[in-house]
Amino acid sequence: MEKFAQHTGVGVPLRRSNVDTDQIIPAVYLKRVTRTGFEDALFAAWRGDPGFVLNQPAYATGSVLVAGPDFGTGSSREHAVWALKDYGFRVVLSPRFADIFRGNSGKQGLLAAVVAPEDIELIWKVLETRPGTEITVDLVSRTVVCDDVVVPFQVDDYTRWRLMEGLDDIGLTLNHEAEIVEFEASREPWRPRTLPAKHLPPVEIEAARPVPVSIGSPTGQGTVPLA
Amino acid sequence: MAGTLAEKVWDAHIVRRGSDGAPDLLYIDLHLVHEVTSPQAFEGLRLAGRPVRRPDLTIATEDHNTPTLDIDRPIADTTSRTQIQTLRNNAVEFGIRLHSLGDADQGIVHVVGPQLGLTMPGLTVVCGDSHTSTHGAFGALAFGIGTSEVEHVLATQTLPLNPFKTMAITVDGQLKPGTTAKDIILAVIAKIGTGGGQGYVLEYRGEAIRSLSMEARMTICNMSIEAGARAGMIAPDETTFEYLQGRPHAPEGADWDAAVAYWSTLRSDDDAVFDAEVVLDADDLEPFVTWGTNPGQGLPLSATVPVPDQIADAGDRQAAERAIEYMGLTPGMPLRDIAVDTVFIGSCTNGRIEDLRSVAEVIKGKHRAESLRVLVVPGSARVRLQAEAEGLDKVFLDFGAEWRNAGCSMCLGMNPDQLAPGERSASTSNRNFEGRQGKGGRTHLVSPLVAAATAIRGTLSSVADLGPDAVREPEPVHA
Numbered sequence: 097m098e099k100f101a102q103h104t105g106v107g108v109p110l111r112r113s114n115v116d117t118d119q120i121i122p123a124v125y126l127k128r129v130t131r132t133g134f135e136d137a138l139f140a141a142w143r144g145d146p147g148f149v150l151n152q153p154a155y156a157t158g159s160v161l162v163a164g165p166d167f168g169t170g171s172s173r174e175h176a177v178w179a180l181k182d183y184g185f186r187v188v189l190s191p192r193f194a195d196i197f198r199g200n201s202g203k204q205g206l207l208a209a210v211v212a213p214e215d216i217e218l219i220w221k222v223l224e225t226r227p228g229t230e231i232t233v234d235l236v237s238r239t240v241v242c243d244d245v246v247v248p249f250q251v252d253d254y255t256r257w258r259l260m261e262g263l264d265d266i267g268l269t270l271n272h273e274a275e276i277v278e279f280e281a282s283r284e285p286w287r288p289r290t291l292p293a294k295h296l297p298p299v300e301i302e303a304a305r306p307v308p309v310s311i312g313s314p315t316g317q318g319t320v321p322l323a
Numbered sequence: 324m325a326g327t328l329a330e331k332v333w334d335a336h337i338v339r340r341g342s343d344g345a346p347d348l349l350y351i352d353l354h355l356v357h358e359v360t361s362p363q364a365f366e367g368l369r370l371a372g373r374p375v376r377r378p379d380l381t382i383a384t385e386d387h388n389t390p391t392l393d394i395d396r397p398i399a400d401t402t403s404r405t406q407i408q409t410l411r412n413n414a415v416e417f418g419i420r421l422h423s424l425g426d427a428d429q430g431i432v433h434v435v436g437p438q439l440g441l442t443m444p445g446l447t448v449v450c451g452d453s454h455t456s457t458h459g460a461f462g463a464l465a466f467g468i469g470t471s472e473v474e475h476v477l478a479t480q481t482l483p484l485n486p487f488k489t490m491a492i493t494v495d496g497q498l499k500p501g502t503t504a505k506d507i508i509l510a511v512i513a514k515i516g517t518g519g520g521q522g523y524v525l526e527y528r529g530e531a532i533r534s535l536s537m538e539a540r541m542t543i544c545n546m547s548i549e550a551g552a553r554a555g556m557i558a559p560d561e562t563t564f565e566y567l568q569g570r571p572h573a574p575e576g577a578d579w580d581a582a583v584a585y586w587s588t589l590r591s592d593d594d595a596v597f598d599a600e601v602v603l604d605a606d607d608l609e610p611f612v613t614w615g616t617n618p619g620q621g622l623p624l625s626a627t628v629p630v631p632d633q634i635a636d637a638g639d640r641q642a643a644e645r646a647i648e649y650m651g652l653t654p655g656m657p658l659r660d661i662a663v664d665t666v667f668i669g670s671c672t673n674g675r676i677e678d679l680r681s682v683a684e685v686i687k688g689k690h691r692a693e694s695l696r697v698l699v700v701p702g703s704a705r706v707r708l709q710a711e712a713e714g715l716d717k718v719f720l721d722f723g724a725e726w727r728n729a730g731c732s733m734c735l736g737m738n739p740d741q742l743a744p745g746e747r748s749a750s751t752s753n754r755n756f757e758g759r760q761g762k763g764g765r766t767h768l769v770s771p772l773v774a775a776a777t778a779i780r781g782t783l784s785s786v787a788d789l790g791p792d793a794v795r796e797p798e799p800v801h802a
C-alpha cells in the first residue's frame with residue numbers, strides 16, 4: 097500500500113444519502129475474476145444518466161468523493177472499494193459510513209473520512225459553484241481544505257497510522273516476519289504438507305454421459321431437461 | 324487453567340498475542356483453495372509482488388463450476404470456464420498443487436482434504452468457503468474466510484483474529500435405525516435457529532456423537548455454519564485415528580505415534596466452561612426435513628407444514644408465510660404428502676462413500692418413482708471410483724438414477740445441474756435458500772436415507788414408510 101499523509105485532488109459532490117454497495121457496484125459485476133478494472137462498474141446504474149455528476153467533464157479527474165450520510169451500507173462486497181479505487185478515488189468524505197465498508201476501505205488504502213453534515217454542505221456548495229475545485233485532505237492535521245472551507249475530519253487512530261505508514265493488513269503482519277519464522281520452526285513434523293504430493297495411484301476417470309430419460313415436469317406438462 | 328477443545332487448538336497456534344483488544348495472530352496449518360473465491364486473492368498478490376509463503380501448506384481443487392457430465396469436453400459456460408482457467412494459471416504461477424477436473428483426486432474441497440489425510444486433529448484449517456467447518460469433525464479448528472483473508476493467508480500463512488466464543492452441543496442417547504447424523508444437525512439448527520451459533524465455535528459431544536463414523540461427524544460439522552457458527556468441532560478419538568491411518572498424507576512411524584499422543588489430549592477438560600450449552604436427545608429423533616427456505620425451518624417428517632396464523636412471533640409468522648408461499652405448500656398439509664420432482668444425492672454434506680452406500684442399500688432392486696429424476700453426484704472422483712469398485716453405480720443406474728462425475732453440482736447450481744423454476748427437490752445438500760439450486764427452485768433438505776425412500780415413493784418419505792426390513796444398518800467403513 098502507498099503511504100498517504102496528504103492527498104490533493106478534484107472533489108466530486110455526490111448529493112445522495114444511503115448510497116449502498118449495490119449502487120456503488122451492482123451484483124452482475126461480481127462474477128469477474130480480477131481485482132482491478134472495476135472502474136466501469138462504479139455507480140453503473142447512474143452512469144447512464146448524462147446529468148450524473150461523474151459524467152460532467154469538470155469532475156472527470158475527481159479523486160475525492162463527497163457524499164451524504166450512510167455511505168456504503170448493504171452487502172459486504174469488497175468490490176465496492178475496489179471500484180472506487182480503480183476509478184481513481186483516494187478519499188471518500190461522508191458524515192457516516194457503514195461499518196463493513198469502512199473496514200474494507202481501511203484494508204485497501206481508501207480513506208473513509210467522517211466530516212460533519214454541515215461541513216459537507218459547505219464543501220458541496222464550493223464544488224457546485226466552482227466545479228473542478230481541488231480538495232486537500234491532510235491526515236497529519238486531520239483537516240479537509242476546499243478553497244476557503246477548512247474543516248476537521250475523523251478517522252480512527254489505527255487506520256490513520258496504517259495509511260500514513262502505507263501498511264495494509266498483510267504488510268502489518270509481515271512486520272512480524274521474525275515471529276512467524278520462529279513459530280514455524282517449532283511446528284511438529286506430523287503436521288501435514290501438501291507438497292510433495294502423495295496420493296493413491298492415479299486412475300483414469302471416465303466422463304459421465306447424459307442419460308436419455310423422459311420424466312414428468314413439475315407441472316406435469318412436458319419434460320424437464322436433464323442436462 | 325481448564326480449557327475447551329477450541330481454546331486448546333487456538334492457543335497452540337498463536338504466533339503473537341494481541342493486546343488492548345488487538346487480534347491474535349494465528350498460524351494456519353492448512354489452506355484449501357477453490358476457483359470461486361481465490362482469483363482476486365492471487366491478483367492481489369501479483370499486484371503487490373508477493374509470493375505464496377507456504378505452497379506446501381496449500382492445496383487447490385476445482386469443484387463449484389465443474390460440469391458433472393461430459394467432463395472431457397470444453398466447459399460450455401464462459402464464466403465457469405474462465406474461473407477454472409484462472410485457477411489453473413494461478414496454480415502454475417504460484418506453485419500450488421491443484422487437482423483438476425479429470426484427476427482422480429479432484430472433488431469438492433471439503434471431501435478432498437479428509438480423503439487425502441491432510442485434515443487432521445489439532446490443525447487450523449481455512450478455505451474461502453463457509454463449509455470449511457466440515458473439517459472440524461477431526462478436532463481441527465476449521466472455518467471459512469473472505470477473499471482478502473485468503474490473500475492474507477496466501478501471503479503470510481497467518482490470520483489476525485479475535486477469539487470465538489464456545490458452545491457445547493451435547494447429543495445424548497443413540498440414533499434409531501432410519502435416522503442419521505443429518506437428522507441430528509437439522510434438529511440442532513431448528514432448535515437454536517440460523518443465527519443461534521453466531522460468533523461461536525460449536526463443540527458436539529455426548530454418546531450419540533461418539534458412536535458416529537467420521538463421515539457422519541463431517542456431515543454434522545459441515546452444517547454448523549447453517550446455525551450461524553464460525554466452526555464446529557468434535558474431539559478426536561479412536562474413530563478419528565482409525566479413519567486417518569494409512570491415508571496418503573497421514574503421519575507415519577514415530578510421527579504417527581507422536582501425533583496420536585498429542586491428539587489424545589485434544590478434548591475439552593471436564594471443568595472447562597463454555598459460553599453456552601445445548602442438550603439434545605438422539606433417542607427422540609425422527610427423520611428431519613425442511614419445509615421452508617432456511618435450514619432452521621425444519622420439522623420431523625411426521626409433522627405438518629406450519630400454520631402461520633398459529634405462530635405467535637410476528638417476525639417468525641411473516642417468514643413462515645413467505646417461505647410457504649415460495650415453496651408452494653399449503654399450511655397444515657402433512658410433510659409426507661409433498662411430492663418432489665428431483666432427488667439430489669451429493670454435496671460436501673452427504674456426498675461421501677458412506678452416504679452412497681446407505682442410499683444404495685435402500686434402493687437396491689427397486690426402481691425410482693416414475694414421476695421424478697434422481698441425480699447421484701459423488702463428492703469426489705475417488706468416491707466415484709470407490710463406489711464403482713463396489714458396484715454401487717450399477718445399483719443407481721438400475722434404479723433409474725443418473726450417475727455423474729464429482730463436484731458441487733446441484734448443491735448450488737453454478738454448473739448446468741439446476742432446478743427449473745417451480746421444480747421441487749429433496750436434496751442431501753445443506754442450503755434451501757430461495758433459488759439456491761436454480762432460479763425458482765424449491766429445496767427440501769433431507770438425509771440420504773430420506774432421499775432414497777423419497778426417490779422410491781415420490782413423496783417425502785422415511786425408510787420406515789417402505790415397510791419393515793427395508794434397510795439394514797450399513798457396516799461402518801473406512802475406505
Ligand code: SF4
Binds near residue numbers: 386433670730
Ligand atoms: S457442495 Fe455445496 S456447500 Fe459444499 S462446497 Fe460445494 S457448493 Fe459449497
